Amino acid sequence: MIITKKRDFQELLDNIKDYRSVFLIGCSECAALCGTGGEKEVEELTEALKAEGKDVTGGIVAKTGCQVLGTKKELKPYKDALEKTECILVMSCGAGTQAAVELFEDKAVYPTNDSLFLGNMTRFQMFDERCSLCGKCILDKTGGICPITTCPKGLLNGPCGGMQDGQCEVSPELPCAWVRIYERMKRLDKLKEFCETVVEAKDWSAGQKPRSLYAREKKEK
Numbered sequence: 668m669i670i671t672k673k674r675d676f677q678e679l680l681d682n683i684k685d686y687r688s689v690f691l692i693g694c695s696e697c698a699a700l701c702g703t704g705g706e707k708e709v710e711e712l713t714e715a716l717k718a719e720g721k722d723v724t725g726g727i728v729a730k731t732g733c734q735v736l737g738t739k740k741e742l743k744p745y746k747d748a749l750e751k752t753e754c755i756l757v758m759s760c761g762a763g764t765q766a767a768v769e770l771f772e773d774k775a776v777y778p779t780n781d782s783l784f785l786g787n788m789t790r791f792q793m794f795d796e797r798c799s800l801c802g803k804c805i806l807d808k809t810g811g812i813c814p815i816t817t818c819p820k821g822l823l824n825g826p827c828g829g830m831q832d833g834q835c836e837v838s839p840e841l842p843c844a845w846v847r848i849y850e851r852m853k854r855l856d857k858l859k860e861f862c863e864t865v866v867e868a869k870d871w872s873a874g875q876k877p878r879s880l881y882a883r884e885k886k887e888k
């Protein structure tokens with residue numbers, strides 16, 4: 668999931684200082700789980716903006732805010748309210764904000780959240796980064812643990828010389844990613860494979876931005 672956190676409210680007010688009417692779009696997926704764009708947060712921001720004299724013309728929690736066509740359909744019942752709205756506030760990740768930019772070519776669109784990383788909820792409302800979207804996954808070689816993301820140095824054949832008693836040199840509160848990989852391979856009885864595997868220098872071109880994917884298979888003619 669995409670991990671987000673709320674932007675500073677005063678900064679948001681400054682962003683929208685030229686607009687009186689706003690419409691809010693939350694997201695029921697990652698942002699709701701992060702507590703940045705669910706029903707409760709849309710209600711809270713609505714009240715906070717009203718207290719600042721803004722005219723909140725409406726708000727929804729889109730099922731998937733980054734899904735352009737789905738969000739367009741969900742917004743149809745709000746056509747009248749949206750027509751008289753000057754500015755759209757998007758309470759999801761940066762992709763959701765840019766979905767709104769595609770849908771509202773002639774209106775100002777602002778994010779209410781900062782998008783931080785792709786991660787897991789490892790405890791309630793505790794999020795840890797797990798994948799850097801490198802474009803060519805090496806988890807098949809590393810016991811399913813990503814050293815690119817969970818080793819601060821992104822070492823492909825660690826550990827580095829700074830590892831101390833299984834803890835990371837850079838972030839001593841965290842276990843060394845390569846110790847975790849070793850322990851997991853040992854648990855799976857794959858130490859021979861671990862010792863024989865050399866992860867080749869990565870071809871980073873698969874991560875070159877901006878990336879697009881057409882997921883449907885092309886039909887044979």
Ligand code: SF4
Nearest residue numbers: 798799801804805813
């Ligand atoms: S190897 Fe790349 S795609 Fe796989 S988890 Fe790590 S960053 Fe993500």
Ligand code: SF4
Nearest residue numbers: 818827835836843844
């Ligand atoms: S101690 Fe381990 S996790 Fe930390 S930087 Fe070195 S190899 Fe990476």
